[in-house]
Structure formats: structure tokens, C-alpha cells
Amino acid sequence: MSKSYFKTYPNEKGYFGEYGGAYIPPVLEEEMRKITEAYFKISKSHEFISQLRSIRKHYQGRPTPVYYCNRLSEKYSGRIYLKREDLNHTGAHKLNHCMGEALLAKYLGKKRLIAETGAGQHGVALATAAAYFGLECEIHMGEVDIKKEHPNVVRMKILGAEVVPVTHGLKTLKEAVDSAFEAYLKDPINTIYCIGSVVGPHPFPMMVRDFQRVVGIEAKEQFFDMTGELPDNVVACVGGGSNAMGIFSAFIEDEEVTLYGVEPAGRDLSVIGEHAATITHGSPGILHGFKCYTLQDEKGEPAPVYSVASGLDYPGVGPEHSMLHDLKRVKYSSATDKDAIDAFYELSRLEGIIPALESAHAVAHALKIAKEHPRQSILVNLSGRGDKDIDFIVDNYGLPK
Amino acid sequence: MNRINQLFKNKKDILSVYFTAGYPNLNDTNTIIQSLEKNGTDLVEIGMPFSDPLADGPTIQASSLTALKNGMSISKLFEQLKEVRKTVSIPIILMGYINPVHKFGIEKFINKCAEVGVDGVIIPDLPFNEYYEEHQQLFENAGVTNIFLITPQTPDARIKLIDDNTKGFIYMVSSAAVTGAKKGLSEAQLAYFTRVNNLNLKNPTLIGFGIGDHESFTEACKYSKGAIIGSAFIKMLSKSSNFENDIKKFISSIRNN
Numbered sequence: 001m002s003k004s005y006f007k008t009y010p011n012e013k014g015y016f017g018e019y020g021g022a023y024i025p026p027v028l029e030e031e032m033r034k035i036t037e038a039y040f041k042i043s044k045s046h047e048f049i050s051q052l053r054s055i056r057k058h059y060q061g062r063p064t065p066v067y068y069c070n071r072l073s074e075k076y077s078g079r080i081y082l083k084r085e086d087l088n089h090t091g092a093h094k095l096n097h098c099m100g101e102a103l104l105a106k107y108l109g110k111k112r113l114i115a116e117t118g119a120g121q122h123g124v125a126l127a128t129a130a131a132y133f134g135l136e137c138e139i140h141m142g143e144v145d146i147k148k149e150h151p152n153v154v155r156m157k158i159l160g161a162e163v164v165p166v167t168h169g170l171k172t173l174k175e176a177v178d179s180a181f182e183a184y185l186k187d188p189i190n191t192i193y194c195i196g197s198v199v200g201p202h203p204f205p206m207m208v209r210d211f212q213r214v215v216g217i218e219a220k221e222q223f224f225d226m227t228g229e230l231p232d233n234v235v236a237c238v239g240g241g242s243n244a245m246g247i248f249s250a251f252i253e254d255e256e257v258t259l260y261g262v263e264p265a266g267r268d269l270s271v272i273g274e275h276a277a278t279i280t281h282g283s284p285g286i287l288h289g290f291k292c293y294t295l296q297d298e299k300g301e302p303a304p305v306y307s308v309a310s311g312l313d314y315p316g317v318g319p320e321h322s323m324l325h326d327l328k329r330v331k332y333s334s335a336t337d338k339d340a341i342d343a344f345y346e347l348s349r350l351e352g353i354i355p356a357l358e359s360a361h362a363v364a365h366a367l368k369i370a371k372e373h374p375r376q377s378i379l380v381n382l383s384g385r386g387d388k389d390i391d392f393i394v395d396n397y398g399l400p401k
Numbered sequence: 402m403n404r405i406n407q408l409f410k411n412k413k414d415i416l417s418v419y420f421t422a423g424y425p426n427l428n429d430t431n432t433i434i435q436s437l438e439k440n441g442t443d444l445v446e447i448g449m450p451f452s453d454p455l456a457d458g459p460t461i462q463a464s465s466l467t468a469l470k471n472g473m474s475i476s477k478l479f480e481q482l483k484e485v486r487k488t489v490s491i492p493i494i495l496m497g498y499i500n501p502v503h504k505f506g507i508e509k510f511i512n513k514c515a516e517v518g519v520d521g522v523i524i525p526d527l528p529f530n531e532y533y534e535e536h537q538q539l540f541e542n543a544g545v546t547n548i549f550l551i552t553p554q555t556p557d558a559r560i561k562l563i564d565d566n567t568k569g570f571i572y573m574v575s576s577a578a579v580t581g582a583k584k585g586l587s588e589a590q591l592a593y594f595t596r597v598n599n600l601n602l603k604n605p606t607l608i609g610f611g612i613g614d615h616e617s618f619t620e621a622c623k624y625s626k627g628a629i630i631g632s633a634f635i636k637m638l639s640k641s642s643n644f645e646n647d648i649k650k651f652i653s654s655i656r657n658n
Contacts, residue, residue, distance in 0.1 A: 013530070021528065021531075022528060023526040023527070024455060024526055025456035025525040025526055026525070026549070026550045026551060026552050026555055026574070027456070027550075027552040027554065028455075029528075029554075029555070030552075030554040030555060030556065030559075168462070168463075168466065169452065169466070174453065177453075178453050178454075178462075181455050182458065182459075182462075185455070185456065188554070189554075285503070285504070286499050286500040286503065286526070287453060288455070289526065294500075296500070296504070298504070299474045299475070299501055299504060300451075300500040300501035300502075300503065300504030300505070301451070301452050301469065302452060302453060
């Protein structure tokens with residue numbers, strides 16, 4: 001891996017290898033150009049960085065700790081560590097890029113933030129950022145997810161955001177992105193679409209990754225302080241892939257660290273429509289303005305996707321993940337609904353930490369690695385807390401005996 | 402000289418109608434094209450349905466989802482168009498999104514267009530640079546015109562660059578940025594049309610998005626060679642039980658009020 005990874009990827013045109021780019025209607029072209037320009041000019045300025053650092057410390061409560069799981073490690077072997085993004089303000093890593101995007105929006109004179117949300121974590125984080133900066137906020141969310149993630153819907157409303165229910169197609173994450181784009185196109189001048197992951201047209205995959213890098217930078221230092229070495233393995237769940245890019249970014253150039261991206265295998269990895277393991281089973285395509293691995297049919301239509309975790313059921317994936325897969329720098333594997341539910345309860349009962357269903361996919365894979373490599377250390381990005389999921393899980397899966 | 406250039410050379414107040422292939426029923430495509438030509442439409446734009454279109458409003462999106470359910474695909478559409486070309490002589494333009502076209506194979510797609518008599522293509526999410534660097538030659542060799550959209554936000558320099566690299570017409574997106582019939586043209590829209598006209602482009606322009614009745618059509622024709630109607634036409638189709646009759650009434654209401 002080249003030393004100057006972050007300066008190499010993405011390239012000038014917004015490509016990570018062959019992935020990424022900006023496949024967007026002309027009405028957005030000029031806006032994307034302006035946002036890219038502003039990103040390089042404003043976000044790299046001393047003033048912006050100081051402001052964002054102060055926000056992270058005093059408002060978000062960063063740095064979040066790295067925690068060694070005593071009982072979990074004892075039961076499964078290995079040495080399992082968690083980067084506690086569940087302790088970041090609003091209960092997930094999403095606020096890291098939302099505060100960055102909203103601060104940039106403020107500098108650009110935007111009045112309104114628009115976004116899609118799956119599990120509601122990104123929506124809550126953006127609504128929070130909007131309240132902080134005094135901006136309007138509109139969140140698009142599939143009807144199916146609105147029912148499933150009720151507490152987050154209420155949180156968004158309390159924070160003053162408007163929640164727009166999305167009723168077409170499968171009524172989940174992909175359709176919420178369609179709907180948010182549609183709203184954005186009506187007024188790109190006063191609005192900014194703060195996309196919820198390392199996806200979408202350039203510059204969003206780069207911008208969101210850069211704002212999430214704080215997770216990896218902190219975790220690497222904390223882990224070294226605790227152990228005097230680098231972790232053998234780093235594990236994160238991948239839907240669009242923002243929390244994974246956040247933590248992977250600090251270790252990409254450390255070849256001795258094995259990186260694992262965990263995709264949702266849903267109910268059945270061998271049946272289209274029953275999972276959302278985009279890298280594991282997809283092929284390159286273009287969706288929502290960027291090129292990436294996609295689950296699609298022979299006509300180029302995005303395939304139906306499913307996962308128990310609302311934040312992971314997307315038929316595309318970040319362009320940088322697509323490239324890292326091709327480069328074989330990250331190993332992409334998957335965890336089923338059942339694996340995730342089991343891990344959800346294991347972590348809750350052995351450590352007193354209720355993880356988000358999304359993050360539970362990463363925990364599930366970490367337990368697998370621990371059993372296979374009892375001498376190795378495993379750093380998991382615990383990207384969010386599970387409060388939002390508790391009713392859904394207990395109603396549908398019951399409590400373990 | 403292809404059919405598009407021929408049309409623009411000979412006519413003004415060009416009426417172009419957009420509809421989604423395979424909507425309301427799979428095999429309505431050709432009936433609609435024939436009826437449009439018969440009733441004085443100068444140009445048809447046929448939407449290749451895609452489930453996640455970034456530039457279409459609710460009306461066209463809904464029609465695309467129906468068309469996909471009906472079984473419409475690019476290959477199916479080419480089969481239909483091959484038939485209809487035997488009887489129809491107005492220019493035909495295909496509009497659709499890049500992923501299905503890539504999946505079909507872009508070179509194969511362009512050649513197939515030429516083979517069945519499709520005159521032009523609009524792919525709103527195909528970046529100009531990619532067209533310029535990778536596909537322009539293919540299009541030109543096949544004699545298929547790639548048509549670009551410009552918007553009130555497109556800088557003059559960009560418009561000129563597009564003008565230099567296309568040979569049909571330029572599609573002026575009026576302002577409501579996603580398609581949808583909204584009545585009347587605003588001051589700001591008119592200022593934008595004037596700005597574009599003052600650039601003295603070599604290509605003619607058509608105005609699209611927000612055109613839905615006689616008044617907006619006539620107004621648009623003052624600032625360009627004609628206009629494109631989409632959502633309003635699709636709304637009519639969705640309610641129609643007699644295309645022949647209703648298309649005739651619709652076109653005549655646009656032309657003559």
C-alpha cells in the first residue's frame with residue numbers, strides 16, 4: 001500500500017480505483033463542484049478544524065473509550081476490544097460526519113439539511129446537528145423502518161426535524177435515498193443533502209470518510225496505550241460502510257493488521273432478496289450517483305435486499321470499500337440475522353453493553369475470529385447502541401433462556 | 402442528415418412528448434407512438450424505466466415502476482421499436498439511466514439504437530466527461546445523437562462546451578429540477594432562457610420540465626424551438642381508457658388550447 005493513501009484516494013475526479021465518481025443529473029453537477037471546492041477550502045482551514053475539534057470534545061464527548069471485554073474474551077478466547085462509538089453523543093458514530101457536514105453547510109450559507117435514514121441513527125444525528133447549528137432538517141425514512149425504529153423517529157421529531165415517510169418499493173433504505181435525492185433536486189441552492197454514509201456522488205464518500213477518520217485515529221492510539229502494539233484484527237459492520245471506513249482508515253497502511261468488513265447475510269445468503277451482502281455477492285454497477293459493487297439483476301435493476309438491521313439493507317456499498325475489496329486489503333465476510341441476534345444478547349449479558357443490531361454483526365464476526373485465533377487481539381468498532389432495537393428484538397426473537 | 406436535424410431545420414414550435422415505455426401496459430408503447438405522430442407530435446422521447454431515477458418526479462417514477470412490473474426492459478423496447486419504425490417517421494429519442502445501459506453494454510446499446518432507428522439518447526446521469534473521453538466516437542460513428550441537459554445553474558462555459566460536442570439540440574431544464582407538471586413560467590426562468598439565447602449556440606434548444614399546457618408551451622416556444630411535455634401526458638395516460646381519442650384531445654389542447 002502506498003504511503004500517501006489518503007492523498008491518492010480518491011483521485012481528482014473522485015474515483016477510488018474504478019469506483020466512485022459522480023453519475024448525477026446536470027442540475028446537481030454544479031452543486032457538487034461547489035461542495036467539493038468548499039470542502040477543500042473550508043474544511044481544511046485552521047478555523048474549521050479548531051471548531052470541529054471543540055465540538056467533538058465538549059459536545060460529542062470525544063474521545064470515546066476503547067474497552068477490553070473481560071467476560072466475552074474469557075468465554076470465546078482471543079482478546080476482544082470495543083471502540084465505544086455507542087458512547088458518542090446520540091449513541092452512534094454518525095454524529096462524527098453529521099457535525100462536520102452541518103458545519104460545512106453553515107459556512108456555505110445553507111438553510112436546510114436533508115438526508116435519508118435506515119435505522120434512524122443518521123437521521124437522529126443530523127437532526128441533532130441541525131438543532132446545534134440552527135438549521136432546518138428533513139429526514140426521509142422508509143415506512144417499514146419507521147415502524148421498526150420507532151424510538152428514533154420520536155427522537156428526530158423531538159429534535160425538531162421533519163420525518164418524511166417513504167412509501168414506494170420495499171419502503172426501506174434504498175427508497176429513502178431516492179426520496180431524499182428527489183427532495184434535494186427541488187432546491188439544491190438552499191439545501192444540502194448530507195448523505196448518511198460513505199456513498200453517493202463525489203465528494204460525499206471522501207468527505208464522510210474524512211470526518212469519520214477520528215474514530216480510527218483515536219482507536220489506534222488508545223489501543224497502543226493499552227497494549228503497546230497494534231491490533232491483529234479490526235472488525236466493523238458494512239452497510240454503506242461509514243463506521244468501517246472510520247476505523248479502517250487508521251490501519252490501512254499497517255499491513256500486519258487484518259481488516260474485516262462484515263456484511264449482512266440476512267436470512268439466507270444464497271437467495272436474492274434475503275440478504276444485503278453487496279460485496280460478497282454483487283457486481284460493479286451505478287446507483288445513486290456513484291459506481292460500486294451492487295446487488296442487481298440482469299437488466300441492471302437494483303435487487304431487493306433484506307437484513308434484520310435497518311442500517312445495513314442497501315444494495316450498494318461505499319466505493320472505497322469496493323476498491324479495498326479488489327485490492328484485497330480488507331476481507332469482506334458476512335453474519336446472518338441469527339448470528340447478530342446471538343451476539344446482541346451475548347454482549348448485553350456478558351458485558352452490560354446493548355449493541356445496535358448493525359454493530360452486533362461485527363461482534364458476531366469477532367466471536368468467530370476469537371474462537372479460530374485464541375491468541376490474537378480483535379478491535380471491534382461498536383458503532384452504535386441498541387436502545388432503538390430492543391422492542392423489535394424482544395417482540396420478534398424473545399429473550400434467551 | 403438525420404431525422405432530428407431535419408426536424409429542427411424545417412420546423413418551429415416543436416412539440417416533443419415524453420412517455421415511459423411499457424406504460425400503462427407492456428405493449429402500449431407502439432400504439433402511443435403511432436397515435437402521437439398521427440396527431441401532430443414532432444418528436445417522441447421514450448423513457449427506459451429504472452427503479453431509482455435521480456431526475457424524475459413522482460409521476461414518472463410511478464410509471465417506471467409499473468412498466469418494470471409489466472416486464473419492460475431495454476431489449477424488449479428495441480424489439481417494439483423495430484416494429485414501429487416501419488410505420489413511423491418522426492424522430493425517436495430514448496431517455497434512461499446509465500446503469501441499465503451499462504448492463505446492456507454501451508456499445509451494443511448505441512449500435513442497436515442505430516439499427517432500429519432511434520435517433521438520439523438522453524442519459525441524465527452520464528457525466529459529460531465520461532461521454533467526451535469514452536463514448537463520443539461510438540455515438541458519432543453510429544449516427545446516434547447524445548443530447549445533454551442544461552439547467553439554470555450550468556455555467557456559460559459548460560453550456561458552450563456541450564454545444565461544441567453535440568449535434569442535435571440542447572435540452573433546457575426550465576427550473577423545477579425534477580420532472581413534474583407545474584404551471585406557468587417564472588421571471589427567473591425567463592431570464593435564464595434569455596441568458597442561454599444570448600450565448601448564440603449552434604444547436605437549437607428545447608425547453609423541458611414544467612411544461613404541461615397550451616399556455617406554458619406557447620410561452621416556452623418564444624424562447625426556444627419548442628418544448629417537451631412529460632408528466633402531464635403520463636397523468637393523462639394513467640386515466641385514459643381510450644388512447645386514440647384522449648391523445649388526440651391532449652395534443653390538440655396543447656397546440657390550440
